[in-house]
Amino acid sequence: MRQGSIKVSTLLLCVFFCCALNANATSFSVTSYGAKANPSADDTTAFLTTWKAACACSGNVELLIPQGTYYLGQTVFRGPCKFNTITVNLQGTLKASTDLSRFGKGDDWVEFSFFNGLTLTGGGIFDGQGSASWSKNECPTKKNCKVLPTSVKFVSLNNAVVNSVTSIDPKFFHFGVLQCKNFKASNINIKAPEDSPNTDGIHIERSTTVSITDSIIGTGDDCISIGQGNADVLISGIKCGPGHGISVGSLGRYPNEGNVKGLIVKDSSLTGTTNGVRIKTWENSPSYSYVDNMTFQNIKMTNVFNPIIIDQNYCPYYNCDRSAPSKVKISNIFFQGITGSSKSQAVMTVKCSKSAPCQNVIVENVNLQYTGGSNPIALCSSADVKFPGTKPGECTSA
Incomplete structure (x- = not known):
């Protein structure tokens, strides 16, 4: 076994032991699991290893991303998990790979999915580095196009809070909220050029009890788009522009869409x-x-x-x-x-x-x-x- 593998295994055993002793307040930093915050390093594996350790803990957990710039391919934080709540404290900047092959068959870059009790905060930045991919986006002219990755997708979450984070230059949408219940976002800053294609700020679909408040959105498509299957959505305190406005739809394109x-x-x-x-x-x-x-x-x-x-x-x-x-x-x-x-x-x-x-x-x-x-x-x-x-x-x- 390589020395690096021994080090990670030892860290995981230590984390599991600490979780058992003190499940009420446990913090995991990506830098403790090998994240380098270096342009020559790919930190995807380090982030996923940190998530695996945090997901295995009960109580109230923090995943810390300190200041620095981290380079990531597709990164999926998926449950179910043992914790009651998790705070993802994003203080640094995440930069998406410009190599589209790094995203496989997925249509997102960072995903939080299938668990309860997320808080995403910290003042950090998601940089989709979309300008390298916008010329490859055929969706504005081709109906059955291959969709480029959304920067951050929230899927099947209950009781999620997102505040004080920034998204810039996604390849496709900035944020997607799908099949979530009781989702609250505030103080979000969204930026992309006016001519960037399909860069919707926040897209909501098949979700209930959603609020998006007190945020600034300037992008190349809808500032906020409300898709099919949504109920009880509040949009308040939004400064929109440039962009295509605040839209419901488009609806009725696919069979069996929700009301x-x-x-x-x-x-x-x-x-x-x-x-x-x-x-x-x-x-x-x-x-x-x-x-x-x-x-x-x-x-x-x-x-x-x-x-x-x-x-x-x-x-x-x-x-x-x-x-x-x-x-x-x-x-x-x-x-x-x-x-x-x-x-x-x-x-x-x-x-x-x-x-x-x-x-x-x-x-x-x-x-x-x-x-x-x-x-x-x-x-x-x-x-x-x-x-x-x-x-x-x-x-x-x-």
Whole structure:
């Protein structure tokens, strides 16, 4: 057996012994397990060895990543684990490999999955080094494309808290929240160039009781995207821009998608984005689903194209199948207290499905001025829209 292997085995035996003696407060540093924080070193194995030791402990556990820059390939922190809670204290910077072969068949870089009680904090940085891969992303033009890795993915977690971390330049999405329950994120800083493809800030899917608050997101796609199968999502205190706005969807692309209900987006601002707040569904959806009970409230727009959109004709490709309308039913949507400036004369566009017209869309105390000087207009089709106390106060046929 090599000397390095003996050293790691000895450390693991020591850690297990310490866990048995003191399960209430145990800390594991990646540097104790061989992480070098050196550009010539790959620290993936050291991080995974540290996780294995931490996962085997009961009580309240810390995984410490001290200051320094660590270079990683695909790194999956997977449970189930023995601990009650774990705090991942990210003080340093993690840099993703630029070699796409290092990610195998996976579509993520760092993953936390299948355990309870995560807190991710510490002020550190996830650097996806995406600029080396963006030219290889075919998804903006090819429907059935190979998806590049998301920087950080949270999968099947209960009671997770993420705060005070930064993500820059992912290869694809910054953060993905999938099948989580009671997930809270705050004070997140997200940065990528305006022209970086598919770099959604935070994507949420098949999750319940999620809150994203008090964060700054400037990226090349949606600042926050709410996908299928979500319930009880709160978005508050977000500064978005550049980017494509805050979006529900796109929905209805795949068979048997889950419904989306109980969304609140409030007390936020969007600056220079290509869309504001948006609901988008595909035409010719393969199965029925619904969107219900969504409120967009107290939102400030500054030089935003298309500030308010419901688009059930969504398709970003030139060869879309438009043979049938969307089967996603949209109802009980409230736009309240949305103010500011629009770079498009149509400050609101509601294009709904002919087979499932939008029901009970309320636009109240909304005042958006067109920067071109003409009067703002609202374009609507196949929708029941009411405008109490709002300019322009009526729909023009879309």
